[in-house]
Amino acid sequence: MARGRDEPTHLPLHLFLVVTVLVTVYPILWVATIAFSGRQSLAIADVPPDPTAWDRLRAVTPWPAQWSGANFVSVFRDQPFASWMLNSAVVAALTTIVGVALACTAAYAFSRFRFPGQRVGMMSFLVSQMFPGTLMLIPLYIIVVQWLGLGSTRTGLVLIYATTSVPFSVWMLKGYFDTIPKELEEAAVIEGAGPGTVFWRIVLPLAKPAIAITALFSFMSSWNEFILAATLMNKEDMYTAPVGLRFFVGGFSQQWGYFAAGSIIVSIPVVVLFLYLQKYLVSGLTAGSVKG
Amino acid sequence: MAPAPSPARRRFAAGLAAGAALSLAVAWLLLGSERREAAALGEERLATVSAQALAELAARAWERREALPAALAAFQAKARGVSAARVVALSGARLEASTFEADARAGAAPRRLARDEKPIFDQGQRLRAAVTGNREGGTVGSEIEVERRARGAIFAAAPIEAGGQVAGVASVESVAPASLGGRAAEAGYALAALAAALAVLALLARVAGERPVALGAIAVVVLAGALAAFGALSVRALGRASVALEAGVAEHARAQAEAAAAALAGAGLEASGLAPERWDVDALRRPRAGGGAAGAERVEAGLATIARNVTRALVLLGVLGAGLLLFVGFGGARRTWRALVTYRQAYAYVAPAIVGMLVLVFFPFFYGIAISFTDQNIYNQGRSLLDIWMGFGNYATILGDFGMVQRVAEGGYALNYQNFYYTLLFTIVWTVTNVTFGVSFGLLLALALNTKGLALRPIYRVLLILPWAVPNYITALIWRGFFHQQFGVVNQVIKLFGGTPIAWFDSPFTSFLTAFATNGWLSFPFMMVVALGALQSIPADIYEAARVDGASRFQQFRAITLPSLKPALVPAVILSVVWTFNMFNIIYLVTAGEPGGATEILVTQAYKYAFERYRYGYAAAYSTIIFGILLVYGTVQSRISKATEAA
Numbered sequence: 001m002a003r004g005r006d007e008p009t010h011l012p013l014h015l016f017l018v019v020t021v022l023v024t025v026y027p028i029l030w031v032a033t034i035a036f037s038g039r040q041s042l043a044i045a046d047v048p049p050d051p052t053a054w055d056r057l058r059a060v061t062p063w064p065a066q067w068s069g070a071n072f073v074s075v076f077r078d079q080p081f082a083s084w085m086l087n088s089a090v091v092a093a094l095t096t097i098v099g100v101a102l103a104c105t106a107a108y109a110f111s112r113f114r115f116p117g118q119r120v121g122m123m124s125f126l127v128s129q130m131f132p133g134t135l136m137l138i139p140l141y142i143i144v145v146q147w148l149g150l151g152s153t154r155t156g157l158v159l160i161y162a163t164t165s166v167p168f169s170v171w172m173l174k175g176y177f178d179t180i181p182k183e184l185e186e187a188a189v190i191e192g193a194g195p196g197t198v199f200w201r202i203v204l205p206l207a208k209p210a211i212a213i214t215a216l217f218s219f220m221s222s223w224n225e226f227i228l229a230a231t232l233m234n235k236e237d238m239y240t241a242p243v244g245l246r247f248f249v250g251g252f253s254q255q256w257g258y259f260a261a262g263s264i265i266v267s268i269p270v271v272v273l274f275l276y277l278q279k280y281l282v283s284g285l286t287a288g289s290v291k292g
Numbered sequence: 293m294a295p296a297p298s299p300a301r302r303r304f305a306a307g308l309a310a311g312a313a314l315s316l317a318v319a320w321l322l323l324g325s326e327r328r329e330a331a332a333l334g335e336e337r338l339a340t341v342s343a344q345a346l347a348e349l350a351a352r353a354w355e356r357r358e359a360l361p362a363a364l365a366a367f368q369a370k371a372r373g374v375s376a377a378r379v380v381a382l383s384g385a386r387l388e389a390s391t392f393e394a395d396a397r398a399g400a401a402p403r404r405l406a407r408d409e410k411p412i413f414d415q416g417q418r419l420r421a422a423v424t425g426n427r428e429g430g431t432v433g434s435e436i437e438v439e440r441r442a443r444g445a446i447f448a449a450a451p452i453e454a455g456g457q458v459a460g461v462a463s464v465e466s467v468a469p470a471s472l473g474g475r476a477a478e479a480g481y482a483l484a485a486l487a488a489a490l491a492v493l494a495l496l497a498r499v500a501g502e503r504p505v506a507l508g509a510i511a512v513v514v515l516a517g518a519l520a521a522f523g524a525l526s527v528r529a530l531g532r533a534s535v536a537l538e539a540g541v542a543e544h545a546r547a548q549a550e551a552a553a554a555a556l557a558g559a560g561l562e563a564s565g566l567a568p569e570r571w572d573v574d575a576l577r578r579p580r581a582g583g584g585a586a587g588a589e590r591v592e593a594g595l596a597t598i599a600r601n602v603t604r605a606l607v608l609l610g611v612l613g614a615g616l617l618l619f620v621g622f623g624g625a626r627r628t629w630r631a632l633v634t635y636r637q638a639y640a641y642v643a644p645a646i647v648g649m650l651v652l653v654f655f656p657f658f659y660g661i662a663i664s665f666t667d668q669n670i671y672n673q674g675r676s677l678l679d680i681w682m683g684f685g686n687y688a689t690i691l692g693d694f695g696m697v698q699r700v701a702e703g704g705y706a707l708n709y710q711n712f713y714y715t716l717l718f719t720i721v722w723t724v725t726n727v728t729f730g731v732s733f734g735l736l737l738a739l740a741l742n743t744k745g746l747a748l749r750p751i752y753r754v755l756l757i758l759p760w761a762v763p764n765y766i767t768a769l770i771w772r773g774f775f776h777q778q779f780g781v782v783n784q785v786i787k788l789f790g791g792t793p794i795a796w797f798d799s800p801f802t803s804f805l806t807a808f809a810t811n812g813w814l815s816f817p818f819m820m821v822v823a824l825g826a827l828q829s830i831p832a833d834i835y836e837a838a839r840v841d842g843a844s845r846f847q848q849f850r851a852i853t854l855p856s857l858k859p860a861l862v863p864a865v866i867l868s869v870v871w872t873f874n875m876f877n878i879i880y881l882v883t884a885g886e887p888g889g890a891t892e893i894l895v896t897q898a899y900k901y902a903f904e905r906y907r908y909g910y911a912a913a914y915s916t917i918i919f920g921i922l923l924v925y926g927t928v929q930s931r932i933s934k935a936t937e938a939a
Contacts, residue, residue: 010747013740021755027813028758030781042779056788060781102645105461109641117629121642128649130922131657133876134898134913138908139656139664161686163648170645195637224763226877237503242765246881249769256773263766274761275754278821 029062035260038068042256071261080237081262082246087233088223088266091157091240097223098162100215103169104207108199110170111177112185122174125167137231144232152235160232161222168213176210177203213280220270220277241266299430300621301497304507307620312489312515315606315613316482316522322605323478323526326598327533334537335468336438337572337580338544339448339878342374343436344571345452345548347462350379350388352561354454357381359559361389361401366558370551372544375445376465380405382416392465412461419451420458426576444468481525489518506889508621512614519613523606528717534598538591545571554655587766604678664912673908709800709889712914716921719893722797722804722879723872729812730868731861734819739853740826741820753824758922760817771810798889803883807891811878815871826860827853866929870922894918 048055056142075081093235102222110122130162150156184206185198193201204211226242233239245266248259344610349367353360360379368374378390385405387395412736415437422433437449449463459715489909493514500506545568547640556563572580580590619625632639665689666680690712698708707714737756741749759767773794774781783793796802830852876895879885885892885900892900895918 010743010745013743013746017737017740017752020750024756024759024813027767027774028762030774031766031770042773042776053788054785058935060784061789073574080613083678102648105641109638111633113638113641115635115638118638124654125649127923127926128653128657130870130919130926131653132895132898132918132922134895134902135660135912135919136653136656137911138897138902139659140652142659143652143656157647160652163652166645166649199641224765226765227880227899242763245766246769249773259769263770267762267766270763271758271761275465275757278757278760279825280450 004080025061031260031263033062033064033260034256035071035264036069037064037257038066039072040071040255040257042254052079062207071257073266074201075258075265079244079248079258080239081241081244081258083237083263084239084241085265087154087238087240091154091161092219092223094154094158095161095165096215096219098158099165099169099218100161100211101167103173103214104211105199106166107170107173107177108203111174112182122170125170128167133227137228140228152233152238156232156240157229157240160228161218161225165218165221170199170220172214172217173207175212176207180206211276215220216277220273223266242285300502300504303626304497304504304511304617305493307478307617307625308489308493308511308515309486309613310620310625311613311617312486312518313618313655315515315519315609316486318609318612319522319526319602319606320478320482321520323602325462325600327478329531330533330537333542336448337541338373338468339438339446339464339466340436340450340573341464341541341545341568341571342371342464342466342548343448343450343544344573345371345552345566345568346377346379346464347452348566348571349552349555350452350460350462351454352556353559354459356559356561357388357402359561363555363559363561364389365391366555368552370554372547372551373468374464375467378412378450378463379460380412380416380463381460382413382420385413387412388460391721415449415463416451416458416461419449419461423451423453423458423577435577436573436575438575441465446864449574477592478526478529481522481529485518485522485525488521489514491802492517495807498694504622508618511617511621515613515617516610518784519606519610523602527595527602530598530602534591536597542569545569587812601678604681604819608919614722641665660912661916663909664916666909668908668912670906670908671912680909682909684912687917689911690917707890707894707914712917715892715897717895718804719873722807722875723869725808726815726872726875727865728810728867730872731809731865732814733812734816734821735823735857735861737816737820738823738827756820757817759814760821762814764814765877765881767814768810768878771806771813774880775806797886800887803886803891807878807882810882811872813877814878815868818868819861821856822860822864826857830856838938862933868935869925873922877904893923 051059110118117186143158144156145151148156148268150159180203182200188198188202224242225240225247229240230246236247241262245259245262247253248255249260315782346364346367350360350362353363364377364379368377376390376392378392378395379388379390380386387401387403387405387409390396390401394655395401395409398409417431418435419435420433425433426435435451439447441447445465445467447463447465449461451458452460452462454460463595493511496510496514497507497862500510547567553563553566572578574580642858662677665683665685666677667685668677668680672680693711695708696711696714696717697705700706701877709715740746740752741756773779775783777783777795777797780796782796794802796806834852835848838852843851873893874895875893876899879891879893880899881897883891885896889897889900894914898911898918900913901907901914905911
């Protein structure tokens with residue numbers, strides 16, 4: 001693609017990229033604008049009855065008429081947003097711990113041992129990713145709410161999130177465990193270490209980076225999950241943040257100020273995490289599907 | 293060589309024992325719960341009879357209510373199982389007579405009801421509304437209220453009709469009798485069937501010798517016979533219990549009638565002509581069984597239903613038991629056990645994850661498929677799946693309806709948005725357009741960003757990834773706001789250029805555009821990142837060599853860039869097809885299927901059937917079909933990618 005020595009001008013390219021970036025960040029700027037406008041309305045700048053082109057341009061420019069942090073204050077003070085955030089945080093943290101613990105041991109076995117059912121196990125994990133969410137929702141609702149009585153509880157959500165995160169985590173971790181040389185473990189075994197010691201003292205410390213990344217993915221996906229939480233959490237004070245945000249602007253409710261302020265607070269941690277993690281995500285996802 | 297019994301015979305005996313034990317145990321549990329339910333219903337019938345008896349007694353004494361306290365006490369003393377009774381008159385909200393302990397606290401009857409006794413009065417109002425409502429047609433509510441109280445007591449309330457309308461309420465608290473309708477005998481039958489099956493197999497096995505197939509066939513037949521015998525015996529026992537129950541209820545009604553007659557005579561009122569056979573009624577005060585031919589027919593019909601359900605359950609359990617039998621018999625169990633012992637370490641590591649997956653992923657999946665064969669909906673949710681089994685009915689309805697185009701009243705034709713094939717077609721269009729856009733735009737941006745010496749590249753890259761990083765439900769909600777007809781930014785922009793604002797969600801095409809814009813916005817970064825990674829791994833000297841050979845830029849792109857992108861792009865495309873196909877959040881939150889389900893994709897349509905129309909069975913069948921489509925896609929795709937890898 002590069003043209004070599006005759007120094008090219010990148011001006012058209014920059015133009016194209018700048019326009020694309022503007023279109024890309026425009027909705028995000030709007031969220032910020034509504035959040036900092038201190039108002040609830042979606043129409044930030046009111047269009048006067050007989051608007052000029054300038055008035056209209058003003059109306060579509062994502063820049064608040066006046067800056068105010070009122071929405072951020074009142075979303076916490078007047079709405080149960082703090083408890084929704086707490087629910088989301090607790091659920092995501094517990095999901096991560098439980099899910100990664102389950103996935104680590106399983107991935108280690110799949111990577112290191114040869115046993116009947118190994119292939120079937122890995123394949124069934126992969127196939128389970130294809131189960132349509134709607135087919136699972138009804139039985140999960142029956143099991144978790146009616147049989148276990150865990151409707152509108154964090155425990156119910158954690159159990160479901162943790163198990164559904166297992167397949168992806170196992171595939172990621174197995175790929176990493178495969179790259180750890182077996183000789184290290186063999187050497188430890190010769191020196192008298194048991195299988196538990198090998199796993200805890202040698203494999204896990206070596207796999208720390210992969211485990212950290214898997215954990216962050218689990219955290220992100222449960223932090224962002226919407227449908228299950230919307231179906232299982234019926235009490236308003238047990239909503240997770242995504243369900244709560246929908247509550248502000250879904251149906252007939254139009255509290256865009258709360259929504260925007262809440263969205264920013266909810267998004268910042270995941271966006272930062274995501275930008276840090278995206279290269280691992282791409283390699284993990286594509287590797288998994290190539291093997292499938 | 294050891295003499296008899298041989299290994300194969302021993303295995304099949306063990307298999308039969310395991311299979312028969314499993315199916316008989318489950319059948320016994322099911323029958324037990326059936327029996328308990330029947331007994332509970334029987335207890336409620338007894339309580340209803342008592343309340344009805346008191347209601348008739350009160351109706352006869354209605355003109356001389358001052359006699360009620362004494363009559364009520366006399367009735368309770370002689371009546372069977374009545375621990376407390378109460379009569380309330382609705383006009384004036386008066387407590388006419390009562391032996392409830394709680395009622396004595398606010399003073400002895402007759403008196404006005406106190407404020408905190410409002411629930412008693414409310415119950416009377418409810419019953420009166422139900423009686424008049426039901427009389428005028430339609431089913432408004434229960435005319436008899438029965439509830440279970442602490443320590444096994446049952447409370448029943450019946451309306452008192454005097455002068456052609458509901459004048460009051462008679463309520464009775466009764467203690468349940470020790471046993472109703474005979475004792476459970478199923479446990480004995482089950483054990484007998486098990487023992488007989490094993491004995492028969494031991495005899496017949498000599499004929500079969502060592503041939504596993506013959507042994508297996510014999511064992512399966514014996515299992516079927518044992519289950520059939522158990523089923524027949526149990527149905528007969530249930531029948532006897534049911535007859536005994538009817539007799540018990542009739543006997544109870546006679547006893548209550550005697551008590552009522554005695555009380556009436558004591559109060560100097562007309563005591564003859566009580567009709568105890570009309571007291572045994574259901575919640576709508578329709579006679580349940582009573583005497584006579586109609587009653588016998590009803591009992592008969594009830595028994596037939598029980599027999600049908602028992603048979604159905606036993607057939608299913610038989611298949612399950614036979615499976616276990618053959619598994620054990622042909623040595624599967626032994627091999628499994630050996631593998632478990634040999635590889636116990638590996639299994640121990642895998643077990644927690646597998647158990648979790650089995651309970652919360654695979655079990656729900658298969659349970660969902662089971663639901664898809666039933667007619668489950670919000671009204672019959674509590675009933676067992678077998679009761680509402682309908683085979684492939686849902687699938688036939690979904691897949692057999694080809695009415696994608698309907699004739700409308702005005703004479704023209706219109707698309708039927710609820711039709712499965714319409715939604716499938718829409719989903720395919722949705723997937724193809726989105727993936728095409730995502731791949732081409734992502735690739736274009738990747739090529740642009742891969743330009744050598746481009747300034748500000750990291751900044752562009754981060755800003756362009758943002759749509760992927762923001763949680764997609766937030767994106768979806770904000771884009772829906774953008775397309776708001778009145779306040780939405782998009783219409784403001786259109787007005788800025790002098791256009792007329794568009795009602796985006798009123799026509800299928802514009803509604804599709806809103807979802808397409810949203811999904812296009814959030815899906816191109818993935819392709820861009822994938823393509824960029826692949827581009828950066830192409831060594832620059834290949835282009836150098838191509839240029840030396842005189843290749844044009846387009847030739848370089850075709851010969852070098854595209855082939856190097858393929859290994860990365862193919863899996864990414866496969867993945868994004870599945871994502872887009874299942875992109876629930878965007879459709880659900882942006883278009884919500886408007887207008888009239890025209891922009892629904894398969895997954896959102898299935899969700900709506902389940903959680904907005906509460907047709908769980910239908911929705912499950914719908915979802916199972918979606919799973920089938922994805923499975924076919926996955927298999928075909930992996931074949932193709934393997935073939936291309938090999939080429």
